[in-house]
Amino acid sequence: MTGYGDTYYTRTLTDSSQRSPLEGTISADVAVIGGGLAALSAALDLARAGRSVVVLEAERVGWGASGRNGGFVGPGYATSHANITRMVGPQRAKDLHRLSIEGVGIIEDNIDSLGMTDNTRVYGKMSVLRYHDPHGLARQCEMMKREFEYDLKVMPTDAVRDVLRSPKYYQALYDPASFHFHPLNYARSLATAIEDLNGRIFEGSRVTGCEIDGAEKVVRTARGEVRARDVILAGGGYTDDLIPRLRRSILPIATYVLLTEAAPERIAEAVRTPMAISDNRRAGDYYRLVEEGARLLWGGRITTRTTEPRRLADMMQRTMISTYPQLKGVRLETAWSGLMAYARHLMPLIGQLRPGVWYVFGFGGRGMNTTAIGGRVIAEGILGTSDRYRLYEPFGLVWNGGLFGLAAAQLTYWTYQAMDLAKERQAARAA
Template sequence: MAYPDTYYRRTLADDTVRPPLRGVCECDTVIVGGGLAGLTTALQLARAGRQVVVLEAQRVGFGASGRNGGFVSPGFATDGDRIAAMAGAEAAQKLHRLSIEGVDFVRQTIRDLDIEAAQPRSGIMSVLRHDDGHALKAYAGQLARDFDYRLDYLERDQVRAVLHSDRYYQALRDPNAFHMHPLNYLRAVAVEIERLGGRIHEGSGAVHAELRSAEKIVRTDRGEVRARQAVFATGGYTGPLVARLKRAFLPIATYVMVSEEAPELIARAITTTDAIGDNRRAGDYYRVVDGGKRLLWGGRITTRTASPAALAGELRREMVTTYPQLEQLKTELAWSGLMSYARHLMPQIGELQPGVWYLTAFGGHGLNSTAVAGKLVAEAILGESDRYRLFAPFGLAWAGGPAGLAVAQLTYWKLQAQDWWRERPRRPQELKA
């Protein structure tokens, strides 16, 4: 039960191995999946005095929750206009407020539990790779009017003063958003769940579930849990245990690399502690880590897991194209992970049947929505709110199976082509037009 070899695994603050489930146990709620959504659900239920058991097939945070870019910022993978078209304008506003709440929840959890190892650092910058400051100003104004949420607008010269690349134009900086070490955060949350009386079993993949009666039974190879509520909080590594969940998402692979120690070289290109994401539909994201000594760079997606080393070559080309001064910066480590994407590009959160809950399809949404989803499901189980119903328009629609994967890959290539066309050098007559 080893973690994949990532920067986060190499910088773990605690690597305690939790024992697998053995025998029969009873609790109020059994949670399948030890990622951010499942652990947040367990944390909130345990805080309310409920007995919880978490079953994790591998290790806490083994999947995408523990090997991502570490960005915690508002919003979803799809834009507000599309969300409004599917759910209505009022619901779209409430959903965006939930995403802001998710950022605040993760930050407050770090404070409450004093998770120094999460290494939170404020500031995420969204940069344009083409000249369109007017659109950025309009978007910042909309967020200020609708949500009283402030973003700092940066002109091209301000951007290039800290990101020394001629590929960038204007940017919006979110001072409320932050980035962190996600695996250390998850493991600290797991410790708090156990302190509150919850049980977490690693190496305990669920192999069978009986969910029709009032008592839910989830079995592993060596034991079983009996509970009044069952929560399935799995993502890109979801198995066939609950067929509707398995059919409702596409497993999409993404890739991350981290550089060698080279603080002086990195500082020639990047002189900010903000995390950075560009505006391309198939864009890159990166941030300086390890106290400025290394650069973590992520991006690219495929519909099947490829060699991280091969994809690291593509990521590196993106990095050097953006920052030619980093050509001598060597890659020390690269890894991949599977995310779950729904066809409608929104999280899937709801009640499958009485007492059976699901949280999935968090690919591309960041840590904020994954965390707030766990909070919403816990509220529903505790009878405190039915806010999870805001996600009802984004149900468990069939994702298309192998055909859906093929369409997703074609769509990604199309987006890359659109990005290239938008950023291509313009002829003088085009610029005048």
């Protein structure tokens, strides 16, 4: 189920074209390693600025997490604004959050300017509490309005349960500016736009080695090589040992998604809104209606196991039914998994490894806005038009802890799950 061809997004692609692998030696201003959203976003901005760009993708454009995720687009990072403030101070934290808001705008601008008529945006996102805390949500709304002029609203419990028919839910934070869309169609459209600007994209072209010490970098595949002044490394959760320091800075974390059968009447008994939904748990559920409400796309759960667990569909179905018992008996059509890249500090890894060698990856499950802004600030760094990428420097390429890091991450997740469950049980007793 992890294969590219098994996801819902692949079946609903409007562009299924395949690109040839790299053969022979070519030259470019910039070689981009990876064909996900961060790589494509940087490549598009560079091509728009007149730079010659070559993108090398081991599989197909959008094959990894960029084309398999929930399709939610909204500001923020994998860790909270409060945590970022503790790490870098209030002013830098504000600047970073503004970048994440800008990332949402980049995606909207691309959809509009590139005429992506095959990628309808559905606006509105509900972040739902599984315990009672309206005052905490109100404080968050006040902070976002005061610091960023960003409008959020608190939905009371009765309004939430009117559209989400689950007793598990209490209040929600409503964000009218966030939206959901088709991420793989978006990635494929970016690729087409790059090629329209004379950029070159090669699929089935895994990078096997590179020389990055000289003024001219050499990036090699099994059947060819690219010579370029600048190289961008954007492998995401599938980053390998090409540059060992990059691989040691991330934990590859698996997440899971399912798609139900077409059952619009049954699904409407549970979910009565087209908005994107997520709950407030550390690794909570996220879901949305697709195909005009005919199916439910449901994601959640994380694990440090990078291989797909047995009985994935059954596991995900139990999670869904625990929230919406009325969906019992709704058949699952498919389920799949993908790898995300998490740094220990939970912030994106964006910066310059050495002159002419750039990296942008590690988005920790919040990659829609951060791939867009990450790609942009790296492109600006290469073009010399800004040094905004330096806002991410304090986080750095921290060692992931190896096997101990994986064990600690899994233990932390289980601990958070237990804490979330205790809060939910307390809320249920108080109801």
